[in-house]
Amino acid sequence: MTYAVELRNIAKFYGSHAANENVSLAVETGHIHGIIGENGAGKSTAVKILFGLEKPDQGEIFIFGEKVHWNSSDEAMNKGLGMVHQHFMLCENESALENFLLMREERNFFGMIDRKKELQKAEMLAKKFGFEIPWNEKVKNLSVGVQQRLEILKALSRNSKILILDEPTAVLTPQEINELFAQLRELKKQGLTILIITHKLKEVLSLCDDITVFQKGKITGEFKSDKTNIKELAEKMVGREISFEKRPLHKKNFSNANKIELSNLEIQNQKNKSTLKLKNFNVASGEIVGLAGVEGNGQDLFIHFLNRPENWSAVQGLAKIFGQNWLEKNIREIQNFPISFFPEDRLKWGAVSDFDLTKNFVLGYENKNVFQKKSFLNIPLMDWNLVRQKTLDSIKTDHIDAQSPESPFSSLSGGNQQKLVVARELFHNPQLIIASQPTRGVDVGAIELIHEKLIHLQECGASILLISSEMDELIKLSDRIYVISKNEIVDHLLRNEFDASRIGAAMGGAR
Amino acid sequence: MKNSLIGFFIGLAVALSFTLFAGENPIHIGWILTKSAFGSPYDLGLTLYYTAGLIFTGLSVSVAFKAGLFNIGAEGQLLIGSLCATVAGLLFPNLPFPISVCVATLAAILGGGLWALFPAWLKIYRGSHEVIVTMMMNLIAAGLTSWVILKVIPNPDSQNPESALLSANYIFTNDPIKKILGDSPASWALVIALLCSFLVWYFFEKTKWGYQVQVTGANPFAADRAGQPTKKLQLISFFISGALAGGVALVEILGNSGQFKIGFSPDFGFIGIAVALMARNNPLGLVVSAFLMGALHKGASDLDFETTTITRDFSKIIQGTVILFISVQGYAWFKRKKGSK
Numbered sequence: 001m002t003y004a005v006e007l008r009n010i011a012k013f014y015g016s017h018a019a020n021e022n023v024s025l026a027v028e029t030g031h032i033h034g035i036i037g038e039n040g041a042g043k044s045t046a047v048k049i050l051f052g053l054e055k056p057d058q059g060e061i062f063i064f065g066e067k068v069h070w071n072s073s074d075e076a077m078n079k080g081l082g083m084v085h086q087h088f089m090l091c092e093n094e095s096a097l098e099n100f101l102l103m104r105e106e107r108n109f110f111g112m113i114d115r116k117k118e119l120q121k122a123e124m125l126a127k128k129f130g131f132e133i134p135w136n137e138k139v140k141n142l143s144v145g146v147q148q149r150l151e152i153l154k155a156l157s158r159n160s161k162i163l164i165l166d167e168p169t170a171v172l173t174p175q176e177i178n179e180l181f182a183q184l185r186e187l188k189k190q191g192l193t194i195l196i197i198t199h200k201l202k203e204v205l206s207l208c209d210d211i212t213v214f215q216k217g218k219i220t221g222e223f224k225s226d227k228t229n230i231k232e233l234a235e236k237m238v239g240r241e242i243s244f245e246k247r248p249l250h251k252k253n254f255s256n257a258n259k260i261e262l263s264n265l266e267i268q269n270q271k272n273k274s275t276l277k278l279k280n281f282n283v284a285s286g287e288i289v290g291l292a293g294v295e296g297n298g299q300d301l302f303i304h305f306l307n308r309p310e311n312w313s314a315v316q317g318l319a320k321i322f323g324q325n326w327l328e329k330n331i332r333e334i335q336n337f338p339i340s341f342f343p344e345d346r347l348k349w350g351a352v353s354d355f356d357l358t359k360n361f362v363l364g365y366e367n368k369n370v371f372q373k374k375s376f377l378n379i380p381l382m383d384w385n386l387v388r389q390k391t392l393d394s395i396k397t398d399h400i401d402a403q404s405p406e407s408p409f410s411s412l413s414g415g416n417q418q419k420l421v422v423a424r425e426l427f428h429n430p431q432l433i434i435a436s437q438p439t440r441g442v443d444v445g446a447i448e449l450i451h452e453k454l455i456h457l458q459e460c461g462a463s464i465l466l467i468s469s470e471m472d473e474l475i476k477l478s479d480r481i482y483v484i485s486k487n488e489i490v491d492h493l494l495r496n497e498f499d500a501s502r503i504g505a506a507m508g509g510a511r
Numbered sequence: 512m513k514n515s516l517i518g519f520f521i522g523l524a525v526a527l528s529f530t531l532f533a534g535e536n537p538i539h540i541g542w543i544l545t546k547s548a549f550g551s552p553y554d555l556g557l558t559l560y561y562t563a564g565l566i567f568t569g570l571s572v573s574v575a576f577k578a579g580l581f582n583i584g585a586e587g588q589l590l591i592g593s594l595c596a597t598v599a600g601l602l603f604p605n606l607p608f609p610i611s612v613c614v615a616t617l618a619a620i621l622g623g624g625l626w627a628l629f630p631a632w633l634k635i636y637r638g639s640h641e642v643i644v645t646m647m648m649n650l651i652a653a654g655l656t657s658w659v660i661l662k663v664i665p666n667p668d669s670q671n672p673e674s675a676l677l678s679a680n681y682i683f684t685n686d687p688i689k690k691i692l693g694d695s696p697a698s699w700a701l702v703i704a705l706l707c708s709f710l711v712w713y714f715f716e717k718t719k720w721g722y723q724v725q726v727t728g729a730n731p732f733a734a735d736r737a738g739q740p741t742k743k744l745q746l747i748s749f750f751i752s753g754a755l756a757g758g759v760a761l762v763e764i765l766g767n768s769g770q771f772k773i774g775f776s777p778d779f780g781f782i783g784i785a786v787a788l789m790a791r792n793n794p795l796g797l798v799v800s801a802f803l804m805g806a807l808h809k810g811a812s813d814l815d816f817e818t819t820t821i822t823r824d825f826s827k828i829i830q831g832t833v834i835l836f837i838s839v840q841g842y843a844w845f846k847r848k849k850g851s852k
Contacts, residue, residue: 355726364736366722380720
């Protein structure tokens, strides 16, 4: 039999770094094939080569047994490949139909697009696969799930036989993920071959027929999904055993006072007038409290309120943090409290990528006396030697893979960047940690280290607010979980009530 | 810094090879250029006079740049700074020597700084682009200074477009730099320029505020999350930027002519952009690039007198070509920096 896709001995080098080496991969026609691996394991590179976005340095590509050689992804699309990228390639201000037309090249006699005919075709295609899309609605008004369906239709619009999906579940609620998987199975029934890239092990096991594991640019395992399990996949992915359970706690003695205590709180931003209903929300000492929700449902507003209360006013209720009325505080005063923030997007909010590690290690803490020396005239001078020493200490204790404290932040891998940011935020012994997406885009080794640090802080009596869109992470670490949807806290679960489907339903807006 | 001079020298080589079209020997022209830039103490003095002016404008551009803003308006700020120094000098002719100079300097700093503050305020609080506004304000500054010089404080003893002379109290009579360099336009202002580049370097490398300004310039989102007063920092940086441009008043008004001659600036403000770019905004490296650009300006201007074929316009082509090559290299550097994000 012929394979739908076959890669033979593909290699790709960036400088001396091998992104792919000896990659040979065969995808059976009509199967759903999962490609898993950590960030930077080379799975994206392999798929980019397959789709004509990158040129391999070595190796051959076969599509349905025919040897091909791409000069562009356009050629790949003409051979029946379609790809849905992790970040959608949609024009937000245009209608769904217009976005769909981007993929079409048919013109009438006058060189114009026949919109009526194209709309019919789009509707037929959607019907064929059982998708419903409001074709005249602007893309920005569509939900993420519908946007993704539109992307899939775009990818299929040139009579595609092979569909590639890059991290398709990253932005979806559990319910939407189930819907997506049902649709993919339907596409499979109609004879399509599907390649799916992900780092979520449970999902590949439930969806895929075959699984290929990447580690450090090479393929380390190939499995039939009914003959393997999560543990085996994880080990092949990381190269060693990892735990999925929270380890038993050894709590030290501390009082159980609430660090965050919001009672019946509803706040409003004074500038853009957005409101946030936090209701009764508390985080006690020695507790990890999760905040679950699809991104963009008010988590960023909550962080902004904690960080910049001067921009917010109470519509009703009371906000006490460290026992003090938080709404009377401003950022300057907050910097004197033992509170720290893990930024949800470290490159945007938490670091300066051009700067070296030393200079990133004081970001947000440059006002602290430890890092300053006073000169004559009381001009605050930075004690760069001390900062450099502390940076070096962190590099050593946390095994951050960096050449020196003078390396630019951007030269580090995602996991090492995050480890440095975490080290910085924990350096000043915080008692309240707002950990927002603490392990996003981070390899498993760094995830374990960061989780262990959070658990250790919990044992020492610190309070942790864990804001995450990773359900597994929330369920592993949290003692309690609040669910936020559309700027409102909609559900609250104790540890013994944890239930992914209930949380997922609440995230989607159902009560 | 070493590599960043490559653009300058390649540009110079290309520019000199253009002289082939005028029937000249590029090596010969290069020799004349070098000789007229460094040949005698007086020539060197003129080169250093340009150097001092370019250090001030180069620093002005680089301070704004570090705060994430592009100051195209150094030319206008230096004109207003010089005008304020002149007016202050004419208002208080009887102040004793060192105090007189301090007052004029203060006027120059305030003039340049406040002239820069307006576009900065528009940018930071109203969202207008600082490049457009500072450029337009250059034209306003040129018109305004011309009007004040010609109509309010003209030189009664001359038909030239220039202001009245400052009193002798404003002139440093025993300036050692002038003595060494054959009574050339170079002056004590060169020392102040060097001091300023050290101070700017110290500010950015050592102080907390300098660090915060750089964070604001490199990643305003992170600066905001870190609780830095980003708007205030940018506003202050732009004021300092304008004040440094105003420092040209020391070079010309107080250090050289003792009056405001309309058209005295050989585009200090614009060449300053190339100077800052060549030094990658490093305040110390900027001294070297200002010296090179100063020498080029002095040498290229003299080609007009020294040869029959290389006219004034041709010397502009030579300088323009060099700046083009510096910009190309600078652009590549800038892209690489952005690309690493």
